[in-house]
Amino acid sequence: MRVAIYPGSFDPITFGHVDVLRRSLGVFDRVVVAVLVNPKKAPMLDVDARVASIISGVGEALPDLADRVDVRPFSGLTVDACRELGARYIVRGLRAVSDFEAELQMAHMNHRLAPGIDTVFFMTALEYGYLSSSLVREIVRFGGDPAGMVPPSVAARVAAVAAAEVAPVRVR
Ligand code: ADP
Numbered sequence: 001m002r003v004a005i006y007p008g009s010f011d012p013i014t015f016g017h018v019d020v021l022r023r024s025l026g027v028f029d030r031v032v033v034a035v036l037v038n039p040k041k042a043p044m045l046d047v048d049a050r051v052a053s054i055i056s057g058v059g060e061a062l063p064d065l066a067d068r069v070d071v072r073p074f075s076g077l078t079v080d081a082c083r084e085l086g087a088r089y090i091v092r093g094l095r096a097v098s099d100f101e102a103e104l105q106m107a108h109m110n111h112r113l114a115p116g117i118d119t120v121f122f123m124t125a126l127e128y129g130y131l132s133s134s135l136v137r138e139i140v141r142f143g144g145d146p147a148g149m150v151p152p153s154v155a156a157r158v159a160a161v162a163a164a165e166v167a168p169v170r171v172r
Contacts (some may be wrong), residue, residue, distance in 0.1 A: 001029045002088075002089070003030045003032065003088070004024055005089070005090055006020070006032065006033050007036060007081065007092075009036050009038065009043065009050075009133065010035055010133065011044055011133050011137070012150055012157070013054045013151070013154055015131065015148070019124060020091065021069065021091075022061075022065065025062075025065045027120070028091075030070065031091065032071075032072055033069060034074045037074065044161060045161060048073075050073075051072075056154070057151035079110050079114035079117055089117065089118055089119070092119055093123075093124055094121050095131075106119075107121075136158065140161075
C-alpha cells in the first residue's frame with residue numbers, strides 16, 4: 001500500500017489544499033494529512049479545530065475519497081512522522097515560483113535526514129493559485145466572505161473565530 005503524508009499548517013484548509021489532496025489520492029492509496037503543531041506560531045485555529053475542520057471540509061469537498069484520508073496532529077520532524085505512520089512519500093503543493101525555493105530546500109533537507117523518503121509535488125489548479133490560508137484569515141478578520149475559497153463548514157468556523165477576536169480597527 002502506498003501511503004503518503006501531506007504536512008502543513010492548514011490554518012485553515014483551503015480549496016487549494018483540497019485540490020492537492022484530491023490529486024495525491026490519484027497516486028497514493030492513503031494520504032495522512034498531518035497538521036503541524038508549531039509552538040512558535042500562534043494559529044487562528046488551534047490544532048483540534050484545524051483537525052476537525054479538515055475532516056469536515058474533506059467530507060464535504062471529496063465525499064468519495066474521504067475514506068482514504070486520515071487527519072493527524074503532529075509536532076517535530078516531518079520525516080519522524082513519516083516513519084511513525086509508515087509513509088514513504090511527502091506530498092506538497094506548489095502555487096508559484098515563489099513557493100519553489102523554500103519547498104526545494106525542505107525536500108532536500110528531508111531527503112538528507114531520511115534518504116528513503118521522497119517528496120512529491122503537485123501543481124495547484126490554476127483557479128486556486130492565488131489562494132493561501134493567510135489571505136483567507138485576513139479576509140475573514142475584516143469581515144469578508146471566504147465562500148468559494150474554503151469548504152462551507154470551514155468558512156463558518158473561521159468566520160465564528162474571527163468574530164470572537166478583538167474587532168479590527170477601521171478607517172472612518
Ligand atoms: P506550511 O505552513 O507548511 O506552508 P500550509 O498549510 O500553508 O503549510 O501549506 C501546506 C502545503 O500546501 C504547502 O506545500 C503549500 O505550498 C501547499 N498549498 C497551500 N496553498 C495551496 C494552494 N492554493 N494550491 C496548492 N498548494 C497549496
